[in-house]
Amino acid sequence: EPEVTQTPSHQVTQMGQEVILRCVPISNHLYFYWYRQILGQKVEFLVSFYNNEISEKSEIFDDQFSVERPDGSNFTLKIRSTKLEDSAMYFCASGETLAGDSYEQYFGPGTRLTVT
Amino acid sequence: QKEVEQNSGPLSVPEGAIASLNCTYSDRGSQSFFWYRQYSGKSPELIMFIYSNGDKEDGRFTAQLNKASQYVSLLIRDSQPSDSATYLCAAGGRRALTFGSGTRLQVQP
Numbered sequence: 714e715p716e717v718t719q720t721p722s723h724q725v726t727q728m729g730q731e732v733i734l735r736c737v738p739i740s741n742h743l744y745f746y747w748y749r750q751i752l753g754q755k756v757e758f759l760v761s762f763y764n765n766e767i768s769e770k771s772e773i774f775d776d777q778f779s780v781e782r783p784d785g786s787n788f789t790l791k792i793r794s795t796k797l798e799d800s801a802m803y804f805c806a807s808g809e810t811l812a813g814d815s816y817e818q819y820f821g822p823g824t825r826l827t828v829t
Numbered sequence: 830q831k832e833v834e835q836n837s838g839p840l841s842v843p844e845g846a847i848a849s850l851n852c853t854y855s856d857r858g859s860q861s862f863f864w865y866r867q868y869s870g871k872s873p874e875l876i877m878f879i880y881s882n883g884d885k886e887d888g889r890f891t892a893q894l895n896k897a898s899q900y901v902s903l904l905i906r907d908s909q910p911s912d913s914a915t916y917l918c919a920a921g922g923r924r925a926l927t928f929g930s931g932t933r934l935q936v937q938p
Contacts, residue, residue, distance in 0.1 A: 744923055756873060756928040771922040804872055809923055816861040816923045820872045
């Protein structure tokens with residue numbers, strides 16, 4: 714069964730450094746998403762991406778964040794200058810096929826980002 | 830502010846019993862509703878989705894939606910110890926989902 718994959722599984726970085734989190738969505742999906750979950754807290758929406766542009770973003774997704782689909786398979790989240798409070802599990806998700814008849818989102822295994 | 834509210838639990842049920850999980854949502858524009866299961870340290874796993882009022886059954890799981898009351902529920906029949914996890918309710922549309930904080934379910938052998 715196809716699944717969303719994410720790399721790396723764990724990233725440790727120093728405050729102020731740039732990080733890029735990578736995702737390979739399910740191949741026939743059209744919508745791509747990033748969510749994050751701070752330890753012990755809710756899953757929070759960051760951004761959705763469709764047709765090579767941002768579809769919606771939350772208040773969390775400020776100028777420090779950017780997303781890109783650099784090729785036909787990868788979807789990346791960049792954090793330009795990491796802060797301690799960016800430490801969280803970051804989940805990529807994908808959903809919706811050309812049939813357009815479903816809204817289900819399937820999550821990858823996550824990247825644990827630790828900012829020191 | 831879009832909110833999804835869930836009782837944090839833990840909800841403790843004996844093996845073989847029915848577990849009933851509930852959530853309410855604030856955004857009347859929500860079109861789709863989901864239940865995810867999340868084991869500790871793992872990612873959310875989609876187990877049920879419902880778009881229309883009424884009941885939807887899939888194996889041991891039944892999701893119920895009442896848009897007038899802005900209420901979603903999940904019933905798990907014949908609960909097994911392996912069902913012990915946190916169950917996340919989510920509401921939204923194709924662009925974004927809002928998640929609740931989750932209900933921790935413990936199934937006692």
